[in-house]
Amino acid sequence: MPAGPASPDSIEGIGAVALRLLAGTVSRKTLDALQRTVLASPDEYPWRVVNQVVLGEAVDEQDLAQKGLRAQRDWILRGGRENPGKPLGLKAKTFLARLVAQALFGLLFAVLLVVLLWGLKVRWPEFDIYRPLEWLRSTFPNLLPK
Numbered sequence: 261m262p263a264g265p266a267s268p269d270s271i272e273g274i275g276a277v278a279l280r281l282l283a284g285t286v287s288r289k290t291l292d293a294l295q296r297t298v299l300a301s302p303d304e305y306p307w308r309v310v311n312q313v314v315l316g317e318a319v320d321e322q323d324l325a326q327k328g329l330r331a332q333r334d335w336i337l338r339g340g341r342e343n344p345g346k347p348l349g350l351k352a353k354t355f356l357a358r359l360v361a362q363a364l365f366g367l368l369f370a371v372l373l374v375v376l377l378w379g380l381k382v383r384w385p386e387f388d389i390y391r392p393l394e395w396l397r398s399t400f401p402n403l404l405p406k
Contacts, residue, residue: 269308277314282335283327285319 267273280286286294294310346354380387397404 269311273311273315274307277311279328280314280317280319280324282331283324284331285324285327286314286317290314290317 290313294313297306297309297313377389380389393404
C-alpha cells in the first residue's frame with residue numbers, strides 16, 4: 261500500500277477523519293463550520309465535504325497518534341459508545357446542592373405560611389384554621405378519625 265495522504269472517499273480516508281475527530285485534533289473553527297454545513301443539509305449527510313475539510317487541515321502526526329491512542333484506550337475502558345456517567349464527586353455535589361435548595365425552599369415556604377396565617381388571625385380574629393378540618397371530619401367520618 262503506498263504511503264501518502266488518504267483519499268477522502270476511501271475507507272482509509274474515512275478512518276483518518278474518524279481518528280482526527282476522536283482524538284480532538286480538529287480545530288473549533290473547523291468544527292463550527294462543519295456543524296453549519298451538516299445542519300444546512302438535513303436530507304443527506306455531506307460526508308465527502310466533511311472528509312475533505314477535515315483531511316485538508318494540517319496535523320502533527322505524532323500528536324495525532326498519541327491523542328488517538330489515548331482516545332482509543334478511553335473508549336475501551338468506557339465500554340464503547342455509551343456516554344460515561346457523571347463522576348461520583350459531581351453526583352454528590354449535585355445531590356447536596358439539590359438538598360440545600362429544597363431545604364431553603366421548604367424553610368421559606370413554611371415561614372411564608374406562618375406569616376400568612378398570623379396575618380389572617382390578626383385581620384380576622386374569629387378566623388379558625390381548624391374549621392375546614394372539622395367540616396371534613398363531619399362530612400367524612402371514616403376518612404379522618406378523631
